[in-house]
Amino acid sequence: MKLVASLTSPYARKIRVILAEKGLPFELVVDSPWEAGTRVPTVNPLGKVPALVTDGGEVFFDSPVIAGYLETLGAGPRLLPADALAAVRVRQHEALADGITDAAVAALLESRRPDGERSEREIARQLEKVDRALAELERRAAGRTWLDGADMHLGDVAAGCALGYLDLRFPRIDWRGRHPALAALAERLFARASFAGTMPPAA
Ligand SMILES: N[C@@H](CCC(=O)N[C@@H](CS)C(=O)NCC(=O)O)C(=O)O
Structure with missing residues (x-):
């Protein structure tokens, strides 16, 4: 493929x-x-x-x-549980993490608009979504190794990609300082070959 x-x-x-x-x-x-x-x-x-x-x-x-x-395809570890409701819960974490990415992308695109067309209010509105969703993800990650159960699932992967994107595009957002459970989750994720091998090039 x-x-x-x-x-x-x-x-x-x-x-x-x-x-x-x-x-x-x-x-x-x-x-x-x-x-x-x-x-x-x-x-x-x-x-x-x-x-x-x-x-x-x-x-x-x-x-x-x-x-x-x-x-x-049934290859490798399951990233979605077989149980339908458990899978929906993993999908909820994926949506929360992807939503952080969506809002960060929207803020970045807005910030790149020319002077006079750019809305600082819209950038702030999108970054508020990022802040709120990070706090919610932190709440869900607190006291756990992974977001869903004993193993890494799709929600964790999405969270790692969202946090990595913040590092790339919004390094000024100190999410590690404010969200210790996410910092620990990211450290676990970023140490994996799958994440290390897909680091985005410096933009
Ligand atoms: N919800 C989509 C978002 C995909 C997306 O927005 N990708 C960006 C790259 S980061 C893109 O291709 N943007 C081009 C465009 O919006 O025209 C997904 O999860 O795949």
């Missing part, structure tokens, strides 16, 4: 981490949807990465859907 991804996308990183954890072979097709000449829209009509193309030519997007597909 092929994964169409940019090297800085935290959503694509989530999928690359899952593929590594599961030991699934794939071809990485690096393509940035922001660049002229991108072929991403020919694969994903939404023009976003990640998009996964199976060996049979079927395309899956966005990252939660790809994560669900990869789980069906």
Whole structure:
């Protein structure tokens, strides 16, 4: 299978981490949807990465859907529990973590708009979402090794990708200082080969 991804996308990183954890072979097709000449829209009509193309030519997007597909392959450790309600709870953590990423991306894009078009109020509004969601993730991580049960699951992977994205784009946000359980979770995650091998290049 092929994964169409940019090297800085935290959503694509989530999928690359899952593929590594599961030991699934794939071809990485690096393509940035922001660049002229991108072929991403020919694969994903939404023009976003990640998009996964199976060996049979079927395309899956966005990252939660790809994560669900990869789980069906039955390779490597389970990142979603077999129990349906437990899986929904893991998905809730994934959504919370992806939501941090969504708000951080929105704040970054707004901050890059030209003078006169940029709204500091909108940047602050998005960063408030990040703050609130980090506090909620901290509450859920406190006193635990992983967010869901005794093993790492999809919510943990998404959390690591969101926190790594904050390090990349918003190093001024001192989430480690304010959220010790997230700092410990991130340390565990970032020590894994799957995370170490998917560090985004300096932007
Ligand atoms: N919810 C989507 C978000 C994907 C996304 O927004 N990817 C960004 C890269 S970080 C992108 O491709 N943006 C291009 C665009 O919005 O046109 C997912 O989880 O896959």
